[in-house]
Amino acid sequence: DTEVTQTPKHLVMGMTNKKSLKCEQHMGHRAMYWYKQKAKKPPELMFVYSYEKLSINESVPSRFSPECPNSSLLNLHLHALQPEDSALYLCASSRDRGPYGYTFGSGTRLTVV
């Protein structure tokens, strides 16, 4: 299995909703990442988990809350989002923290209304 699976693929939520994005990999990778990508922009790092512990938070607003329940799963909990948070949310994993290439999931396209 060489894939990173993200669900849902599309999500529309209101500003008062609570929702979660899910990411799963079974490649034995020990580092997992959340990136945000706006249209025609490069991916921007949000969070890094290494060995199930949060190692980087790129000063992301608290309305985004990551969680890593085990080495294969990564969640992103969303609450009270703003329309400007609408974007493609990408999960990625790599063999370990450090200079390794990432495998990206197909992403969740989020629209906040």
Next chain:
Amino acid sequence: QKEVEQNSGPLSVPEGAIASLNCTYSDRGSQSFFWYRQYSGKSPELIMSIYSNGDKEDGRFTAQLNKASQYVSLLIRDSQPSDSATYLCAVTPSYNTDKLIFGTGTRLQVFP
């Protein structure tokens, strides 16, 4: 100065030609460099990694790295219309090797 810079393009090349994509970076201590391909509406896909000065070839792709000039490039030989995509250069910064910094990408168009 942006950490990773790319010409946004579009770079238009005819089918069968060599496409040359360029990237410069500002952190002289960076040691790891990657090229990702991203089709419109899809997620990035890793196509090449390079860590040492010189050339690295994989099929029709060649990555070139020159750390002294802080320059990394990607050559695509025998370009095909299916190569039409945005190519993202990514660099691991010396101050934190747990992250990747992406350039804004170069859009490549290969016409028949």
